[in-house]
Amino acid sequence: MSVASQDTAVKTGSIAKVFIYLILVLFALFYLLPLYVMLTNSLKPLSEITGGDMMSLPKAWTIEAWLSAWSTAQVGVSPTGLRPYFINSILMVVPAVAISTVLGALNGYILTKWRFRGDTLLFGLMLFACFIPFQIVLIPMARILGILGIAGSTQGLVLVHVVYGIGFSTLYFRNYYASFPTELVRAAMIDGAGFFRIFWRIMLPVSGPIAVVTIIWQFTNIWNDFLFGASFAGLSAMPMTVALNNLVNSSTGVREYNVHFAGAIMAALPTLLVYIVAGRFFVRGLMAGSVKG
Amino acid sequence: MPIRTTRADLRTRLQDFIPKIVLAPSLAAILIFVYGFIVFTGYLSMTDSKMLPSFDFVGLDNYVRLFSLPAWNTALINLVIFAALYIAICTVIGLGLAILLDQKIRGEGVLRPIYLYPMALSFIVTGTAWKWFLDPGLGLENTMHLWGWTDFQFNWIKDRHMAIYTLVIAAVWQTSGFVMAMFLAGLRGIDNEILKAAQIDGASNFALYRRIVIPLLRPAFLSAFVILFHMAIKSYDLVIALTGGGPGRATELPATFMYSYTFTRNSMGIGAASAVIMLMTVAAIMIPYLYSELGAKKE
Structure with a gap:
């Protein structure tokens, strides 16, 4: 201990340490509280929730709310549960993440290793596209999807997410490839290797870490998207977030809070799982979002 | 040849x-x-589009009408309140937690993911959880009553003057851990030698942070500000899930205003004008920021 504290640049007394731990633990409770409330109450029968203590553990544990949220609960007008919408989200998120990541890798490779006049300006244009409020594109996008005949379909949503995901995926790969020695690429060019060969043999093998970051980032963003889903999905391609909102706001009958919580956790589960499995990379991805090179 | x-x-x-x-x-x-x-x-935004796009040019009429609408002015005032508090509180909590976590804390590996996980959730999930938690009849107030504190009152979400602050609570819950991570990365990037030299000179911990560490975190402050600012302007999902813009129109933000005027109130011209204002607000911050970031890299 004493060795460790000598290493610390800033020294703190032991009373101060107690306060520090106290504050840190209090904040941990603040962040955990909503998750705890959702989880415990999703495992209670409805009668225990209404008028009951939200902090208490269930007296009669039940997974009925989970089963209902998954397959029988009223979502909007139909009693389908969240299952079809969960599947919709999967069908949307997998191709959208794959395509935007591959394009981002290629773009990043070009913008760092095949530089040309005006490439920084181009990158700036792509980067600004990451930060626009999407309200500015909603009206024309609705028109274009209609003209292309993919309004209200999963393909339409994939297109939308790819288009507005390219900026970030390009940003990640560009910043990552920028620190990769250009001399290696030059040497390969002199040896006669072409554009794709260099990408395949030299760039891709070192791209593992940034690919993970990009995939996590895109997966989280696209899975959690609500605005595009609510605007363009229609009924048949509705993603999980929109369905959850409909489930919670279904006005018919009694409000089944336990079902709402089970549904909310279901909607959160894929991103939470990704975060638990690869959280370190998630943090790195969030940091890269701050445009640092 | x-x-x-x-x-x-x-x-x-x-x-x-x-x-x-x-x-x-x-x-x-x-x-x-x-x-x-x-x-x-x-x-x-410069046409008289109603339910469908029209191409009859009306100049800046929509902008004039937009700024005469009470709903838009409410949304703007709400945005200013929300953005200012959201950015300020996230920055204070984020910086505070980062500094505390940087004191060679045992269990940092456990605490950090707990602070950060809300960022992985959808705002719809966050809104669903907090809506219930803040509901006086079901959540915190009811629980306090059951625990014997019968005078306890916390009904902000039903109060048109206070509801906007519930948005701040939920949004801060979601993002402050991420801001913490940004500051923590900044702190870890500071050269320890500088700090040690200052300590030898007899600087107190407080002075050390105020005079040396916090000024060195300038880039982290800037990044956090830019990210939080653009998230505040884009805030849409959280409002829909937490308050639905209510009670009444008390928590309407520009993003929800744009959506309802364009798609449910059939005033596409007005909706487009509000979207342009939103874009210009983001651009006013983002363009100088990106320019300095990309320009600096060239050298």
């Missing part, structure tokens, strides 16, 4: 073109779906 050189020329020329061909689809997508659409929406 001459034939061979032209062939080699052709090949290198082709090689020069391939990157541009590969880049072209992404570039075209961005130019059309981002910049083309911005121009289109900008044009619609």
